[in-house]
Amino acid sequence: MGNKKTVLVTGAAGSLAKRVIARLHGRYNVIAVDFRRKVETDADVPSYKVEMHKRGFEDIFRTHKVDAVLHIGRIFAHESDRMRRYNANVLGTKKLFELCRKYGVGQVIIHSTYFVYGASAYNPALLDEDAPLKASEVTQDLVDSVELESLAQIYLWKSPELNITILRPCNVLGPGVKNSMSLLLSRPLVPVLMGFSPLMQFLHVDDMADAMVLAFEANKPGIYNVAPEDWVAYQDAVAQCGCRRLPVLSIPPALPKLVSTLLNWNAFFPPYLVNYFKYPVIIDGRHFRDTFGWKPKRNLNDIFSYYRKNKLLAA
Amino acid sequence: MALLSFDTLKQLASVSPREALYQRLVTPELQELFARIPKPVGSFGYDPWGYNENSALLGLGVVKWLYEKYFRVEAHGLENLPARGRLLVIANHSGQLPMDGVLIGYALATNPNGPRAPRAMIERFFPTVPYLGNLLNSLGAVIGDPLNCSKMLEQEEAIIVFPEGVRGSGKLYKHRYQLQRFGNGFVHLAMAHNTPIVPVGVVGCEETMPSIANIAPLAKLLGIPYAPVAFPVPLPARVYLNFGEPIMFDGPVGDEEEVTARVEQVKERIRDLIDAGLKQRTTVY
Numbered sequence: 001m002g003n004k005k006t007v008l009v010t011g012a013a014g015s016l017a018k019r020v021i022a023r024l025h026g027r028y029n030v031i032a033v034d035f036r037r038k039v040e041t042d043a044d045v046p047s048y049k050v051e052m053h054k055r056g057f058e059d060i061f062r063t064h065k066v067d068a069v070l071h072i073g074r075i076f077a078h079e080s081d082r083m084r085r086y087n088a089n090v091l092g093t094k095k096l097f098e099l100c101r102k103y104g105v106g107q108v109i110i111h112s113t114y115f116v117y118g119a120s121a122y123n124p125a126l127l128d129e130d131a132p133l134k135a136s137e138v139t140q141d142l143v144d145s146v147e148l149e150s151l152a153q154i155y156l157w158k159s160p161e162l163n164i165t166i167l168r169p170c171n172v173l174g175p176g177v178k179n180s181m182s183l184l185l186s187r188p189l190v191p192v193l194m195g196f197s198p199l200m201q202f203l204h205v206d207d208m209a210d211a212m213v214l215a216f217e218a219n220k221p222g223i224y225n226v227a228p229e230d231w232v233a234y235q236d237a238v239a240q241c242g243c244r245r246l247p248v249l250s251i252p253p254a255l256p257k258l259v260s261t262l263l264n265w266n267a268f269f270p271p272y273l274v275n276y277f278k279y280p281v282i283i284d285g286r287h288f289r290d291t292f293g294w295k296p297k298r299n300l301n302d303i304f305s306y307y308r309k310n311k312l313l314a315a
Numbered sequence: 316m317a318l319l320s321f322d323t324l325k326q327l328a329s330v331s332p333r334e335a336l337y338q339r340l341v342t343p344e345l346q347e348l349f350a351r352i353p354k355p356v357g358s359f360g361y362d363p364w365g366y367n368e369n370s371a372l373l374g375l376g377v378v379k380w381l382y383e384k385y386f387r388v389e390a391h392g393l394e395n396l397p398a399r400g401r402l403l404v405i406a407n408h409s410g411q412l413p414m415d416g417v418l419i420g421y422a423l424a425t426n427p428n429g430p431r432a433p434r435a436m437i438e439r440f441f442p443t444v445p446y447l448g449n450l451l452n453s454l455g456a457v458i459g460d461p462l463n464c465s466k467m468l469e470q471e472e473a474i475i476v477f478p479e480g481v482r483g484s485g486k487l488y489k490h491r492y493q494l495q496r497f498g499n500g501f502v503h504l505a506m507a508h509n510t511p512i513v514p515v516g517v518v519g520c521e522e523t524m525p526s527i528a529n530i531a532p533l534a535k536l537l538g539i540p541y542a543p544v545a546f547p548v549p550l551p552a553r554v555y556l557n558f559g560e561p562i563m564f565d566g567p568v569g570d571e572e573e574v575t576a577r578v579e580q581v582k583e584r585i586r587d588l589i590d591a592g593l594k595q596r597t598t599v600y
Contacts, residue, residue: 048499121442124460125364195445199452209460230357233367233449250445279442282363284466 011073015176019209052092119275141272174205175259184268204298227285241307340376365452392558398429408483410520485541488525506566515589519554555592
């Protein structure tokens with residue numbers, strides 16, 4: 001073990017965290033934490049099933065001298081109800097920050113999302129990190145994402161010793177990814193809003209894992225968008241992933257939300273994300289790219305071909 | 316048997332009607348010209364504001380007919396448009412529909428001295444309109460947000476701006492060629508980003524859709540800027556575009572009044588260019 005730093009990774013059962021752990025393993029002492037299950041890990045990676053807002057979480061900090069936390073885990077909207085999600089995502093993160101202060105953790109990386117900017121018709125393109133976070137204006141279901149962010153931002157100035165880095169990636173896709181967008185593009189038939197095909201950005205989960213590790217190792221606290229310099233319209237992406245389109249009437253605006261609710265599309269086309277399939281939320285990833293000298297290694301075609309091939313195999 | 320003959324028939328027709336129309340609109344000459352436009356795009360032909368090169372090319376093919384055959388546009392002073400680098404093209408606005416923007420855009424895109432991908436700032440309600448919002452974006456238009464404009468100038472785009480906005484385009488026929496109040500934003504942007512301003516005088520668009528009245532309550536009901544009482548299709552008026560010499564403004568300024576004075580300077584130039592266009596015109600239609 002020796003002088004190696006100890007890194008705690010949350011959401012360890014997820015595809016992004018798994019990749020991050022694989023990259024850190026060997027160079028650091030890694031601790032894997034997940035609220036869903038005790039993750040199978042390599043022999044020297046301790047693994048815990050614990051909910052962050054519950055008491056057992058502190059025991060990890062008592063047992064291990066944690067140097068850094070990579071907070072990746074979050075409950076998605078389709079995994080739980082609003083109340084439980086709020087508890088886990090917002091109160092859990094608050095608990096995490098408090099424990100980090102108490103036990104002298106020197107660095108925290110927060111995995112946020114571009115959803116916090118909100119999908120509004122009035123959004124300019126290439127949103128900077130200082131653009132207002134309007135997601136909660138659009139829907140109650142994204143309040144926890146926005147609050148998690150504001151919490152992290154409060155600690156960013158309140159506790160500079162925590163060296164907080166907040167990453168706001170665009171849509172992350174790839175093998176094993178189970179977010180809404182990935183579940184959506186894995187389906188053979190996907191809803192599209194008639195007359196709307198907003199521009200989107202996609203990042204391969206391996207590139208996101210590289211970005212996280214880079215942000216951790218370079219340790220330059222701040223808020224960063226993470227996105228490639230490439231853009232594609234949603235309906236083109238749908239076609240590229242080998243999906244057939246299911247047109248949904250887009251007016252009146254309440255209709256697609258109603259359809260999504262009635263047909264229970266909660267996992268892949270939830271009512272509260274409908275606006276993201278209507279208006280573009282294009283973020284400017286230049287700050288991260290310039291600060292960390294990062295560039296994604298996989299292009300849009302690499303990302304889409306995974307979904308395309310999976311459909312061919314299933315057929 | 317019937318199926319077989321249908322396939323045979325299909326093979327006999329060398330191209331589908333759709334393909335034939337596309338080939339008529341997008342000629343090899345147009346493609347060659349389009350290839351000369353310096354416009355960086357991503358792997359699927361998009362830029363961050365939704366511009367798409369395939370749509371822009373097809374749009375150019377459609378507008379070519381409008382420009383040459385329908386409005387029989389005469390453009391003067393195209394040599395005043397820089398072939399590269401950030402640029403603000405400032406013009407008077409008229410004619411209810413943004414035909415003037417479309418025609419100026421075509422003039423920019425086909426400028427023999429160096430074609431440019433034209434960008435235009437549009438009303439904020441457009442993205443909420445199905446199909447139309449995406450279509451306008453794919454052709455190069457974006458909502459008129461100062462952040463959009465700043466970032467575009469930083470990426471060396473050529474942007475068409477109508478500082479009169481709906482005050483200009485929605486005005487009645489009796490007010491034709493009377494410049495309305497100009498917003499100051501474009502001069503602020505030009506100074507902040509060290510951008511040359513090319514003034515344009517547009518003559519003829521006023522006569523494409525003469526409006527005798529504006530039904531304000533109907534406009535409010537529909538959530539649109541104005542509802543003109545006019546012939547529903549643009550009339551084939553001849554259009555004259557006069558491009559003036561680039562104007563550079565150095566910042567910073569002492570106060571907003573200084574900015575307004577500079578806006579007036581541009582307005583004055585546009586007034587001259589409109590007068591020149593009115594003199595060139597011998598017949599309205």
